[in-house]
Amino acid sequence: MNRIIMHIDVNSAYLSWSAIKLLQEGYGKDIRKEVSVIAGDPTKRHGVVVAASIPAKKVGIKPPINLYEAQRIYPNVIVTKPDFTFYKEMSNKLIAFLKMVFPSVEQFSIDECFVNYGEVKEKYGDEVNFAYRLKNEIFKRFGFTVNVGIGNNKLCAKMASDFSKPNKVHTLYQNEFEEKMWHKDVSELFMAGKASCQKLRELGINTIGELANYDELKLISILKSHGKLLYDYAHGKDDSEIKTDSYNERKSISYSRTLETSSDSRNLLNEYLKDFSIRISNELNKRHFYAKTVILTLRNDSFDTVSRQIKLDNATNSEETIFENGQRLLNKLWDGDPIRLIGLGVGDFRESLMYQLSLFE
Numbered sequence: 359m360n361r362i363i364m365h366i367d368v369n370s371a372y373l374s375w376s377a378i379k380l381l382q383e384g385y386g387k388d389i390r391k392e393v394s395v396i397a398g399d400p401t402k403r404h405g406v407v408v409a410a411s412i413p414a415k416k417v418g419i420k421p422p423i424n425l426y427e428a429q430r431i432y433p434n435v436i437v438t439k440p441d442f443t444f445y446k447e448m449s450n451k452l453i454a455f456l457k458m459v460f461p462s463v464e465q466f467s468i469d470e471c472f473v474n475y476g477e478v479k480e481k482y483g484d485e486v487n488f489a490y491r492l493k494n495e496i497f498k499r500f501g502f503t504v505n506v507g508i509g510n511n512k513l514c515a516k517m518a519s520d521f522s523k524p525n526k527v528h529t530l531y532q533n534e535f536e537e538k539m540w541h542k543d544v545s546e547l548f549m550a551g552k553a554s555c556q557k558l559r560e561l562g563i564n565t566i567g568e569l570a571n572y573d574e575l576k577l578i579s580i581l582k583s584h585g586k587l588l589y590d591y592a593h594g595k596d597d598s599e600i601k602t603d604s605y606n607e608r609k610s611i612s613y614s615r616t617l618e619t620s621s622d623s624r625n626l627l628n629e630y631l632k633d634f635s636i637r638i639s640n641e642l643n644k645r646h647f648y649a650k651t652v653i654l655t656l657r658n659d660s661f662d663t664v665s666r667q668i669k670l671d672n673a674t675n676s677e678e679t680i681f682e683n684g685q686r687l688l689n690k691l692w693d694g695d696p697i698r699l700i701g702l703g704v705g706d707f708r709e710s711l712m713y714q715l716s717l718f719e
């Protein structure tokens with residue numbers, strides 16, 4: 359049986375939520391309808407624009423840009439300082455509501471959730487009709503709009519909710535994937551980051567369709583497990599389940615690999631570290647997190663397991679920084695004996711928006 363997953367994504371979450379707060383406080387304008395941005399400290403000219411209204415995007419203010427730059431583009435831009443406590447409150451309200459409607463809700467970030475519609479289809483009926491009712495109900499209750507993406511897995515639902523905004527319902531079923539996705543630029547594929555796209559373009563792959571029709575084994579030999587992931591995604595394939603534990607409760611992200619035969623090849627170990635770093639960095643980006651510690655785990659043939667961690671001066675989501683610190687740990691920890699298992703992880707998370715802003719305070 360086909361699965362049905364919905365992805366619910368708040369439209370310009372920070373801006374919408376601040377708009378609601380301002381309206382509640384009696385501010386005369388709805389900043390969603392004005393050229394407006396959310397940025398660090400409006401009294402200072404520096405700081406990063408973390409959200410922009412649709413009218414602001416239309417005049418060319420596209421985050422992340424500097425507030426100074428935004429004010430140069432449009433001197434009368436309305437600048438509002440973020441209010442994380444209020445954002446968290448709105449987010450919690452939305453999640454609590456969705457949990458009343460659906461048994462399985464996965465919070466994916468502060469303003470995005472997945473729900474398993476298959477479980478409730480018998481009760482609520484056709485998913486597209488229900489998605490319209492759902493988004494209207496959310497607007498009625500809370501005053502902000504969402505996009506709802508519907509697909510046979512999380513990947514498709516997530517990409518569907520991204521199609522056109524705001525206040526829209528889109529489907530991307532398995533049988534629509536080729537028609538709706540293959541003509542698009544490969545950078546529009548979920549998890550195809552800058553570094554991967556650059557490698558893909560060197561192979562002559564520019565669209566998602568070209569990726570889907572590329573030789574799978576060749577792709578894996580060049581991009582390793584991330585190549586396999588991107589190849590599957592280019593076919594709209596994703597088997598991952600809805601995770602119902604809270605995303606804030608997941609305290610670390612790590613990947614490990616048990617080697618088929620134990621190895622003392624530095625090159626091979628480095629290759630694994632590189633691969634893990636890419637995946638960890640993607641995962642951090644996805645959750646809008648930065649990590650402050652990097653942890654390496656090694657196990658030898660006698661099943662002795664050792665772990666060591668480095669505390670970073672600055673929290674990071676960068677593939678390079680994670681890789682470099684993985685290598686530093688490997689230098690410290692590894693005595694040259696054959697390795698049976700290697701693992702790399704990160705922990706001690708900071709939420710990205712707060713982190714970006716703290717850089718300027």
Ligand SMILES: [Mg+2]
Nearest residue numbers: 367368369469
């Ligand atoms: Mg959003």
